[in-house]
Amino acid sequence: MIPLRHTLLLDFDGTLVELAERPDAVVIDRPLKALIGRLAGTFRGRFALVSGRSVAQLEGFLGETLEGVALIGSHGAEIHIGSSRVTPVRPPALIEAEHAIRAMFTNREGIVVEVKTLGVAVHYRLAPEAEPATRALVQSLAIDNGLAVQEGKMMIELRAAGHDKGSGIAALMRQPPFAGTVPVFAGDDVTDEAGFVAVAVLGGLGVLVGPERETSARHRLDDVSAVRAWLEQAA
Known part of the structure; x- marks a missing residue:
């Protein structure tokens, strides 16, 4: 209790x-x-x-x-x-990064792109072999756009920093x-x-x-x- x-x-x-x-x-x-x-x-x-x-x-x-x-x-x-x-307002850099993530993964079997108010998560639970490519793209976009990377269980998320x-x-x-x-x-x-x-x-x-x-x-x-x-x- x-x-x-x-x-x-x-x-x-x-x-x-x-x-x-x-x-x-x-x-x-x-x-x-x-x-x-x-x-x-x-x-x-x-x-x-x-x-x-x-x-x-x-x-x-x-x-x-x-x-x-x-x-x-x-x-x-x-x-x-x-x-x-x-x-907070969704950063323009996050919107641009979301477009890049969608362009790469929208038609990828087993990959789920989850759009949030202040983030974009890529879930690869159904396609674990896609982890390296997913991680590389998200980390590159984070560096280029001043965003944060958030690790999770069978997912990786790009989100507003701070x-x-x-x-x-x-x-x-x-x-x-x-x-x-x-x-x-x-x-x-x-x-x-x-x-x-x-x-x-x-x-x-x-x-x-x-x-x-x-x-x-x-x-x-x-x-x-x-x-x-x-x-x-x-x-």
């Missing part, structure tokens, strides 16, 4: 929902929606999703379920708390009702490591989801099912 003076921060893919072969194919079941609703009530506004997905994508998946839930999207660049909205999940969490924790509480953040990917560091600095703790590996998280849960069971106790 998480004490009521804590803030609950959860990654989405691989933490709340199982990873899918395509980013638009994740399954949002009714028990999950009900659980999110109960957690929003239990934590009284001190509950946030922290995702590499854009806020618009999260809202598309969860809709009204997100009432009372803060959102950190686009790897920390977007922060939505109640009626407060921070959403933000990560750690910076997003730090900004969130300065705002009411989060300020002065102890953050607990659960995530599964290397993209979540900055978040684990941020909550540790604030006196909180990170929870790694998945197999053991080198991490800044102090605790670990085996998988999405274990996360759900833990959250059911907290709710």
Whole structure:
């Protein structure tokens, strides 16, 4: 059970929902929606999703379920708390880079190009042999356009620089009702490591989801099912 003076921060893919072969194919079941609703009530506004997905994508998946839930999207660049909205403008350089990525991969079998508010992710889960070419293009575009590269599970993303999940969490924790509480953040990917560091600095703790590996998280849960069971106790 998480004490009521804590803030609950959860990654989405691989933490709340199982990873899918395509980013638009994740399954949002009714028990999950009900659980999110109960957690929003239990934590009284001190509950946030922290995702590499854009806020618009999260809202598309969860809709009204997100009432009372803060959102950190686009790897920390977007922060939505109640009626407060921070959403930077999409850089022109990212738009140009997106065109180059689409030109190379749109017709490549097994490659999924995911366009986000402040990023473009290339998923090669269905075509692992394409990893070298994918990585080379994204890294070249990052250098040429002053953008950041974000690694992930069987994907690589080109995104606006200057933000990560750690910076997003730090900004969130300065705002009411989060300020002065102890953050607990659960995530599964290397993209979540900055978040684990941020909550540790604030006196909180990170929870790694998945197999053991080198991490800044102090605790670990085996998988999405274990996360759900833990959250059911907290709710």
